[in-house]
Amino acid sequence: MIEPFDDVHFMKKALQEAEAAFEKGEIPVGAIIVIDNKIIARGHNLTETLTDVTAHAEMQTITAAANFLGGKYLKNCTLYVTLEPCQMCAGALYWSQISNIVYGARDEERGCINLKTKLHPKTHIKGGVLEDEASALLKRFFIEKRNLN
Amino acid sequence: MIEPFDDVHFMKKALQEAEAAFEKGEIPVGAIIVIDNKIIARGHNLTETLTDVTAHAEMQTITAAANFLGGKYLKNCTLYVTLEPCQMCAGALYWSQISNIVYGARDEERGCINLKTKLHPKTHIKGGVLEDEASALLKRFFIEKRNLN
Numbered sequence: 001m002i003e004p005f006d007d008v009h010f011m012k013k014a015l016q017e018a019e020a021a022f023e024k025g026e027i028p029v030g031a032i033i034v035i036d037n038k039i040i041a042r043g044h045n046l047t048e049t050l051t052d053v054t055a056h057a058e059m060q061t062i063t064a065a066a067n068f069l070g071g072k073y074l075k076n077c078t079l080y081v082t083l084e085p086c087q088m089c090a091g092a093l094y095w096s097q098i099s100n101i102v103y104g105a106r107d108e109e110r111g112c113i114n115l116k117t118k119l120h121p122k123t124h125i126k127g128g129v130l131e132d133e134a135s136a137l138l139k140r141f142f143i144e145k146r147n148l149n
Numbered sequence: 150m151i152e153p154f155d156d157v158h159f160m161k162k163a164l165q166e167a168e169a170a171f172e173k174g175e176i177p178v179g180a181i182i183v184i185d186n187k188i189i190a191r192g193h194n195l196t197e198t199l200t201d202v203t204a205h206a207e208m209q210t211i212t213a214a215a216n217f218l219g220g221k222y223l224k225n226c227t228l229y230v231t232l233e234p235c236q237m238c239a240g241a242l243y244w245s246q247i248s249n250i251v252y253g254a255r256d257e258e259r260g261c262i263n264l265k266t267k268l269h270p271k272t273h274i275k276g277g278v279l280e281d282e283a284s285a286l287l288k289r290f291f292i293e294k295r296n297l298n
Binding site for chain 2: 048052053054059062063066071073086087091092094095096116118
């Protein structure tokens with residue numbers, strides 16, 4: 001069966017956002033939000049550019065998707081994000097009541113799974129989609145950053 | 150000893166922000182951020198007005214304080230907030246490395262303490278400052294809201 005709009009398709013779009021962050025010297029994390037196979041929000045990490053710890057990719061896409069929908073709840077929406085959400089972003093996703101979270105790479109230290117951030121009972125979460133690509137981009141960023149300092 | 154700039158003084162300013170939220174029909178939570186006894190950011194809950202679950206009082210003051218300071222870390226800063234921060238806001242405060250969090254009322258169900266959100270090791274947190282006033286304002290809001298529906 002051909003599935004043109006599967007998780008890999010959408011995670012590639014989130015990876016494009018992560019690459020845009022990389023080009024700006026930002027830790028490369030990207031996100032998109034999808035409803036009915038349509039992308040309604042895109043964002044990438046802008047914490048350095050905006051001098052703002054709250055400017056994670058997920059936070060921006062949550063705000064943008066709510067703006068698009070005209071309502072603050074993201075029911076029937078799926079967030080695709082290249083890195084497992086942190087406590088802040090998972091906390092925002094809790095409030096949004098989003099239906100699905102799909103992430104790429106695990107974040108063992110600062111991710112919401114090991115830190116046990118509470119998600120909304122209606123939210124499903126799964127990881128590992130294009131994990132290698134997402135991890136490789138993050139590793140390349142930190143290697144280049146180390147070599148510059 | 151006269152302490153004109155004690156916790157009660159600053160929490161009263163946060164309560165003024167909570168009252169501003171109340172007047173807008175928002176769940177009444179207010180926050181300020183202080184450095185060297187100077188208020189550098191004020192904010193109140195605007196989730197309904199902005200149709201955005203991320204528009205909590207704390208999130209706005211974190212962004213505003215970083216903007217004022219020209220740096221994203223809130224070292225030597227104190228957040229005064231009328232209600233115990235949620236997971237999202239505590240997660241943002243973790244990233245900010247803020248020195249102190251002072252809250253008014255407890256949030257047993259959705260607050261960061263019972264949900265065990267990780268704070269930065271450099272962050273001190275204490276609660277109960279003008280707790281009765283903060284709680285009374287929240288109770289009044291929910292009673293009025295119930296009577297309107």
